[in-house]
Amino acid sequence: DAGVIQSPRHEVTEMGQEVTLRCKLISGHNSLFWYRQTMMRGLELLIYFNNNVPIDDSGMPEDRFSAKMPNASFSTLKIQPSEPRDSAVYFCASSPRTSGGTDTQYFGPGTRLTVL
Amino acid sequence: DAKTTQPNSMESNEEEPVHLPCNHSTISGTDYIHWYRQLPSQGPEYVIHGLTSNVNNRMASLAIAEDRKSSTLILHRATLRDAAVYYCGTLGGSQGNLIFGKGTKLSVKP
Numbered sequence: 663d664a665g666v667i668q669s670p671r672h673e674v675t676e677m678g679q680e681v682t683l684r685c686k687l688i689s690g691h692n693s694l695f696w697y698r699q700t701m702m703r704g705l706e707l708l709i710y711f712n713n714n715v716p717i718d719d720s721g722m723p724e725d726r727f728s729a730k731m732p733n734a735s736f737s738t739l740k741i742q743p744s745e746p747r748d749s750a751v752y753f754c755a756s757s758p759r760t761s762g763g764t765d766t767q768y769f770g771p772g773t774r775l776t777v778l
Numbered sequence: 779d780a781k782t783t784q785p786n787s788m789e790s791n792e793e794e795p796v797h798l799p800c801n802h803s804t805i806s807g808t809d810y811i812h813w814y815r816q817l818p819s820q821g822p823e824y825v826i827h828g829l830t831s832n833v834n835n836r837m838a839s840l841a842i843a844e845d846r847k848s849s850t851l852i853l854h855r856a857t858l859r860d861a862a863v864y865y866c867g868t869l870g871g872s873q874g875n876l877i878f879g880k881g882t883k884l885s886v887k888p
Contacts, residue, residue: 666821695875704878704880704881705822705865705878705881707875707876707878710875717875718875753821753822755821755822763808763809763810763829763869763870764810764827764869765869766812766824766827767814767822767824767876768824769821769822769823770821771820771821772820772821
């Protein structure tokens, strides 16, 4: 298995532009997590899905951020409009969600976003 | 959700054991304790997890206090490749998301 795939790996954009980050889950996994990592705040959970349904989006910073799962194997995280403070590394992770507390999350390599 | 606290950084010498502590004093009875590590420029990767008993795998050992309010990740012989940020977190059966701490940056000296 190729693992969790994220694209692009690096994104540089200007303030005000729309940014779309993409994530492909590991085949057979049915939970999907989006995280953001910065030096100041560390690793923060933004949103997670079970079986394509958003379960907890309390970590989404504001309305400029939105996430979708159009199908069971793919997710997008969109920022519109982007701001310099959105600069961070964004990770997605997938999990088989087999037995609750024992679930292991498999992280992708991350997308480094820079907003100028 | 159980909050975890960890030291910001620790140092170790190569080939010596390393004990990385984590406090999770508000953990509930059904929450599992998970450890992940993040190598430079990579995403976090799973290390080990446990509920009550101590656990061993090929990467590390996990020692869980009897009251479950703290745990210790043990690397038996640190190598230079173990230099990473180690995250402790909790995961319950009723919730889907890991609650990570701030992590401990481990430096390994040759």
